[in-house]
Amino acid sequence: MTVTVGHDSAKTRQTLSAGGASVAYYSIPAAQAAGLGDFSKLPAALKVVLENMLRFEDGKTVTLDDIRAFGDWAKLGGKNPREIAYRPARVLMQDFTGVPAVVDLAAMRDGILGLKGSAAKINPLVPVDLVIDHSVMIDEFGTPRAFQANVDREYERNMERYVFLKWGQKAFNNFRVVPPGTGICHQVNLEYLAQTVWTDTDQTGAEVAYPDTLVGTDSHTTMVNGLAVLGWGVGGIEAEAAMLGQPVSMLIPEVVGFKLTGTMREGTTATDLVLKVVQMLRKHGVVNKFVEFYGEGLDHLPLADRATIANMAPEYGATCGFFPIDDETLRYLRQTGRDEGRIALVEAYAKANGMWRGPDYDPIYTSTLHLDMSEIVPAISGPKRPQDYLPLTDAKASFAKEMEASFKRPMGVEVAVKGEDYKLSSGKVVIASITSCTNTSNPYVLIGAGLVARKARALGLNRKPWVKTSLAPGSQVVSEYLNAAGLQEDLDAVGFNLVGYGCTTCIGNSGPLQPEISAAIAEGDLVATAVLSGNRNFEGRISPDVRANYLASPPLVVAYALAGDMNIDLTTEPLGTGSNGQPVYLKDIWPTNKEIADLVHATVTREAFLKKYADVFKGDTKWQGVQVTEAETYDWPATSTYIQNPPYFRGMAATPGTIKNISGARILALLGDMITTDHISPAGSFKATTPAGKYLNERQVPVSEFNSYGARRGNHEVMMRGTFANIRIKNEMLDGVEGGYTKGPDGAQTSIFDAAMAYVEQGTPTVIFGGIEYGAGSSRDWAAKGTALLGVKAVIAESFERIHRSNLVGMGVIPFEFTNGDTRKSLGLKGDELVSIEGLDGDLKPLSTVPCHITYADGSVKTIQIKCRIDTEIEIEYVEHGGVLHYVLRNLAAA
Template identity: 50%
Template sequence: MNFHITTLRSLVELCRICKVGFKGYGLTPAKVDTVVKFQFEGKDYKLKHGSVVIAAITSCTNTSNPSVMLGAGLLAKKAVEAGLSVEPYIKTSLSPGSGVVTYYLEESGVIPYLTKLGFDIVGYGCMTCIGNSGPLHDVIVETIEKNELVCCGVLSGNRNFEGRVHPNTRANYLASPLLVIAYAIAGTVNFDFEKEPLGHKPDGAPIYLQDIWPTRAEIQAVEQKYVIPAMFKEVYSKIEQGSSSWANLVAPSGKLYPWDVDSTYIKNPPYFDNLQKKLPLIKPITRARVLVNLGDSVTTDHISPAGSIARNSPAARYLANRGLTPRDFNSYGSRRGNDAVMARGTFANIRLVNKFIGKAGPRTIYIPTNEEMDIFDAAERYGEDGTSLIALVGKEYGSGSSRDWAAKGPYLLGIRAVIAETSNLVGMGIVPLQYLPGEDAESLGLTGYEQYDIAIPENCQPGEKITVSTDDGKKFEVIARFDTEVDLTYFKHGGILNYMIRTML
């Protein structure tokens, strides 16, 4: 064979052996082999666990690599010529990171074949990776949700966090542009390209991926002919001009930005409200409640999702109250200039598992009344009570990307400290605390229903041990993960943003 494929571990096998959570889907043996028939555009199709419903060549990573992009184009050409196709219910797209990519794909003649397989150029820049995949057809969504199917997205980007690509693709795999096309044709990630054919010729002969995979020599020959310096010079010489839509934008003049109070996209943030030039004193945290009690590997996308805004979410209610309909809600990623939306979107990932609830969803318990509610609503209720909040988390809290709102969001919810086994978020005025080696919430007997006192000294030092006590008599030490004097300085200022303002003043 003249190609190499990194085998994706069988999704079905994962489902058989794993519990629900970070590394499994909780399917019972009876449900693993579920196959569901449905109709789409007048024809009969089947969905099962592992079915591909989104296939995207997206701009995050390797659309700047002519070899893999032209390789994908040549693969598409050979696939079409062999009579292969992609099922119409699979949402396919191609979003290059640069107009140069379009230029050399057009010049090399592969665009018609990509389009034939559904990989039309839909725009430039962040799309599927950031959660802007757009909606799946209602029939597909209904089939997936009604039968609790673990369907998949395959994308050539660099983000596949839970709930980010699309709410209905619980499994998302990163792959090269060529393999995105291959899996789109296969229609499932439970596919062995070496043993299973992608289709058959009119005479019944099987067509394997190796039969249509372009050779390195073929790719290099096309690349040398069509990827030339003149393309880059022509495209980037016009970069400051932009499109006619860009050129016709009306921009305000003046030194200060004229905030539009009616805007649901850009809002004057509250970080500097009541900011005093003099540094505030460090105060202990007393009688704090736990807003969320989380396990391991809570990524920045669990904390602050970038994808679409669910219609039943606090953010959706906020936007609806301002006259927007669901079709205009857009995504959290597009509204990161509005703190009211982003605060409501904090811990709003549909795959977040809060131990208070025991199943996936952005919900928690308002402990004083034992009511279950959306996390933002509980935080708002605690704020009205004047109650400080903390979060209990496990290992690798805050791993991932898009860290700004994963730090700012909890701060806006009123969280003053995070107690973690390991953490990756500092800089917004939240105290980062770490259990002593070998200890965690379970070993210390913490349920999250306690009230917490955290004795932060006024002269707190980097790496200092701090005592935490609860109202039911537990007492333990944690490490203040201010690893440097800079970390501590940011905290004393209430976060890096306040530090910068005071520095400028």
């Protein structure tokens, strides 16, 4: 791989010696000495971006004024929102979001042929790693054969996708696939792929060192910030543009400093810490901002705990949650098997370029927060959002309040479960899952969970029979050290058998509940609960049978499986009765910090990482047996219900169009606050009665083979039918109706998909209205792709989440924000209005305010001003072209 660097007008390129080798690098102190500004007090996270400017400065996409702007940022107290062109070193994908990205690349190869270009021009220009981690579902659990059974089922369901990905691995340059059953992309990235300081040859043949940076097609890409690697989640659309050589257009961010002091008290975990951090940063407000952690507390915070905090940056709303390079960074690189020469380079580079966190590290921040870690208490978060922080002492009372206030259901309703000797009631825990990248990367909480299981087993406790338990580690190293410590046997004994290596429950791949349990929940209209060690607990995400979802540390997940009920105060009431007939309390089975630390030290070894990552791209015999052709373009199977050639480039002209006003648009949906991409984007399972289910039924696919929306992300026909189809979404055009419904052109209730297609057939544009933080949550490209394919021309909301706003623009859908205090409620919108937006067809500037005319059912018209959230000049071009991929394709065809 060759990196193309700029022409370095300020002569900042210097030579660095480390580990017995010399490399070139771009020096921030040299840029300061050249008079470009005082950069000495910049946060390390921002210095990474500044170095990117130095390395790619070419007088066009990056200018000396862009570099000087970083000095002005410091002088202005941490604010200077100048637009810059940033180029990440690499791209990381998981298979749910990666499959449609590779589908688009394959479609672009077809599309460029239509423009008389060469298919060989379509390749990633930066390294891309795709980790297959989102496809395994928990069909079988609680048995020794659960892992193999789930893997076998995974291959049966997903072979079409895997054939396609393996073709892509052969067809495209700079594209690697980590096979199924290896681990979660963020954990594999943290433990193996990331280097903290990257090296490559430039166009002169010289080796250049620079900070390891990336964008990922999953919002939790931020996890690697714990290793001082600057990365964040983008939509698949942005990631594809980055793969194809387009810089990421961004504004120089504000950086919030989060000072950590003190040490964690006995009995608390990194999960307890991160849930408090999420609450504090959500309250502070960090959307579109970097967060950097600093302070003497980092001297006592293991890198695994840092990665846990960094992972949940999307939950506190930040672009990233960065930890600077220090001694702990080097220790972790060494422990996880990185080369000693690379470790020496990381230290030398960080110290030479002002990115090292030593005792005197004290940069300027835009604003700051402080947390004394000794104040952290055991906690969970729920029942609907990661920021809904609950000290464990308040969990029982909070659930009772939620039953009355949120779920509006009485407590105490009991339903007998057919064929079983127990009854279910609201609050019963039916899913307890140790899952997701957030915590399975952290040996302290995994070993802690194993010790809770060991102590519970010794006292004769077991999971309650209605609880579906699972352990889905983020890498094979976890199994290595759990087995070395003898803890997997204890976890097995209380139901936490290995079910697979991947994102399972956290993304809705929890699999079906026992049919009799599901029936009992439905019969009593019960509020069943799930407790998981994940990072997401939005409505409808975990299981269609579960209404209340709680995030918790792995040890607490085990404890809740033993208790089986949210209506128990784990801090004061017994979890169950031991084999000696005595009550067993949480304090009886909770390990000490020293017990955990001693086992981590003894079992989490460099040798374990070297062993498990020795041949990470090889895969098991099933993967090795997948046969593919080596054709330059993909032979799209006409009958495939998993992979279809998307319509984006069909009949595309060689030249772009212009942005047009929106006239006489109908409202497709009126949506409230915090409408997440989980509400918008198709995810999880779906029924035969849905538009997507009907599509598959028409193609003779039985319900048992529906798989999930995520697995079918390579088929736009399925995905557009699942857009806005979340079972918990509420369209305010309809009173009290949950699910993806609206009013069609005839005013009758129908599915959003059917209404959208009827409007498309009429040639009538549509718009969506929303509230605060529209598009929060995961960086799912299909939330934007589906919106575009439904014919939506604009989304008008009070505010947008960063990634989703960008993705809408990338698909040619224009985001607008209300101004002057207007909202859908203050305007009295009912959904039967006509909407026209002017001021788009002239010389539209980024962030322009334009008039919007709303014609009510009685014929009255109200004109309001709305802000066009096309934020930059390049985004104007993207929309003119019809989307970022069209922009790239036309440029490549013309090159």
